[in-house]
Amino acid sequence: MHDRVSKKGYKNREGGSMVLKMLTGSQAVAWAARLARVDYIPAYPITPQTEIIETLSEWIRKGEMEATFVQMESEHSLLTAAGTAAATGARVFTATSSQGLLYGFEMLYSIAGWRAPLVLVNVARALAAPITLEPDHNDVLAARDSGFLQFHAENVQEALDLVLLAYRVAEDHRVLLPAIVNMDGFHLSFTREQAELPEQNAVDQFLPEYRPINPIRASEPVAKGIPVLIPPLYSFFKYQMHMASRIALNVFREAAKEFERMFSRIYAPVEEYMVDDANTVIVMSNSFASIGKQAVNVLRDEGYKVGLLRMRLFRPFPTDDIVKSLRGKRCVVVIDQNISVGKGGITHPEIAEALYHLEDRPNVILPVVAGLGGKSISLEEFRHAVRVAERLASLKAGPDGPLLLFREDEAALVESLLKTASGG
Amino acid sequence: MRLSDSPILERGYIFNPSHVLVTEPSLLFDPTVKPLEGMTEGSVLFVNSSKDMLLVPSRKVCLLHRDITGLALKYIGRDILSAAMGAVACKLSGLISLQSMVDSIEEELAELGLEPDVIEKNVQLAKECYSSVESVGLRGLSHRPSHKVVEVQYLGENGIPDLLSMGNTVLRKTGSWRVLTPIVSKDLCTACGICYTYCPEGCISVDEQGYPSINYDNCKGCMVCTIECPRKAIKIEREAPWS
Structure with missing residues (x-):
């Protein structure tokens, strides 16, 4: 299945031709932007995002892609340019990562408030300090409350497809909110996988031209995101954004159905992996869910009835899908690859809240923090988390805080490096 | 307070x-x-x-x-x-x-x-x-007049903070900000147009003969015109007609 196939044509269900390529995650989302026929790409380099904008600028330079590419002087300018261009009616693509996302952070709320639908790819990288280049999700989840829709990809194909779906949902007049498509740095962004490039005609059909609402045009002035010093107005507009995001859940489902019909790939707000008959379900997101699935395979062989639920949409929060998958389970293990310092994982309380009012809610919803700064999560760690949850369930006890997954050899490594650092 | x-x-x-x-x-x-x-x-x-x-x-x-x-x-x-x-x-x-x-x-x-x-x-x-005044004392708690709590409807593309109607500024009568009022003295004015040029709010217009007329609905009373007038033909008055 993972043969190295550089280019191979074949027929899809609609009879159109498709191309299989070995693409990195970065190249895949660049392809998605190209296929979406974006008009404008404001850019600023940052590891591990830079390959995306390098790919796009190269295509534009060679005349293979028609779009305006501007290198800005910072991510704050980048996001400002992106949002304002979207407000003029341009289809805008941009990408950043980690510190870059945070540097442009205040503009996220403004763009969402302007209801300017653009797509931003965030290549997840843990936040400084201490500084690293490897991924976790504190960067993208910092944008959780901004009003951006959030789509999280596990693999290269999904990263490409979610960019197309993100444009379709964001630009829908029932929604009109910007979107972030998240993929993990290195583990996905620089990893080559086989991916199917949709045909341009099919993408054009799936993603018709963006029809902006009240675009800013020459001699047709419009003020966007106006000052509302009368508090009920602010309250009203802010809640409209919330309702738009909630409606985006169904708009996504509709779009995914159409996507499946055209491209034969299925995208629901969550992905279930061996959940049906599982007693314990691990909840994860993004690229590390692949190793989570591998762990589920092994643990199944060992006799653990485990499954995995992967969050694909994070905003809007897919409460109904989570309830459907997790109600009646004995244990849920929520693996947060992020940490809200002083509390624990960011998604755990949201999952727990979604299940709280059910009579058949799980006995244990274990908060687990793992994979910070790209630390790998091994089979032993998955097994340990599952066993802790099951032990708590049999004791009818609750967790007393997040469980950090960390191995003996890693502790020894840290100890020796601390020794080196202290000059000892 | x-x-x-x-x-x-x-x-x-x-x-x-x-x-x-x-x-x-x-x-x-x-x-x-x-x-x-x-x-x-x-x-x-x-x-x-x-x-x-x-x-x-x-x-x-x-x-x-x-x-x-x-x-x-x-x-x-x-x-x-x-x-x-x-x-x-x-x-x-x-x-x-x-x-x-x-x-x-x-x-x-x-x-x-x-x-x-x-x-x-x-x-x-x-x-x-x-x-200059007598004490009258205070009264009890402040209560907002009651209204029932309603559900806000989702307005889709109509529920966006866009402002499309132009020229709304005139609806805001900034003349209420004014404490001191500029009054043009017709006797001294030479219709040079300098006050019209300098008014930062565009509140001074000129008639066919070039004499200025001040829009008191929106004049904020900054007094730039009185300072710029070369003939000192714009007087400062307190409480000129404010409506």
Whole structure:
């Protein structure tokens, strides 16, 4: 299945031709932007995002892609340019990562408030300090409350497809909110996988031209995101954004159905992996869910009835899908690859809240923090988390805080490096 | 301002005040300020005005007016009204002694870095304002008129904070911000057009002969025109017609 196939044509269900390529995650989302026929790409380099904008600028330079590419002087300018261009009616693509996302952070709320639908790819990288280049999700989840829709990809194909779906949902007049498509740095962004490039005609059909609402045009002035010093107005507009995001859940489902019909790939707000008959379900997101699935395979062989639920949409929060998958389970293990310092994982309380009012809610919803700064999560760690949850369930006890997954050899490594650092 | 002997568990807006102090009479009719809103029978409305008020309140409020600006010009030489209006509020409440008020003014203005003579002028102004009104006391809790709680409907593309209608600025009568009013003296004016050029608000237009006319609905009283006029043909007046 993972043969190295550089280019191979074949027929899809609609009879159109498709191309299989070995693409990195970065190249895949660049392809998605190209296929979406974006008009404008404001850019600023940052590891591990830079390959995306390098790919796009190269295509534009060679005349293979028609779009305006501007290198800005910072991510704050980048996001400002992106949002304002979207407000003029341009289809805008941009990408950043980690510190870059945070540097442009205040503009996220403004763009969402302007209801300017653009797509931003965030290549997840843990936040400084201490500084690293490897991924976790504190960067993208910092944008959780901004009003951006959030789509999280596990693999290269999904990263490409979610960019197309993100444009379709964001630009829908029932929604009109910007979107972030998240993929993990290195583990996905620089990893080559086989991916199917949709045909341009099919993408054009799936993603018709963006029809902006009240675009800013020459001699047709419009003020966007106006000052509302009368508090009920602010309250009203802010809640409209919330309702738009909630409606985006169904708009996504509709779009995914159409996507499946055209491209034969299925995208629901969550992905279930061996959940049906599982007693314990691990909840994860993004690229590390692949190793989570591998762990589920092994643990199944060992006799653990485990499954995995992967969050694909994070905003809007897919409460109904989570309830459907997790109600009646004995244990849920929520693996947060992020940490809200002083509390624990960011998604755990949201999952727990979604299940709280059910009579058949799980006995244990274990908060687990793992994979910070790209630390790998091994089979032993998955097994340990599952066993802790099951032990708590049999004791009818609750967790007393997040469980950090960390191995003996890693502790020894840290100890020796601390020794080196202290000059000892 | 809220005053109480017991812990005050209200914040923000005062929905039905015992006393309303209006620093500038034109604010009485400002649709966004609405200073009379929430006043009920027995409320005191105090207006800084040298003129007898023509206002006929629909509710039985007690109407007072004093020329606070005149007093400020007399004591300080400028239309600085905060200490003066504060003094009126202190006296009306019936709870704040003259000495407490003076101590507070001295402390706060010293924190702002004002010179002792300026502080003293403010204190003198405040003392006169304090003695110019009688205490009327305070009333109890503030309650917002009740309305039922409703569900907000999702308006889709119509529920977006876009402003499409143009020229809304004229709806906002910024003339209410004005304390001093420029008046063009036709006898001295040579129709040079300099005031028209300099007005930062575009509130001066010229007629066919080139003579200026000031839009008092929107003139903020910055007095740039009076400074720029080469013939000194634009006089400064207090309380020119504000409606």
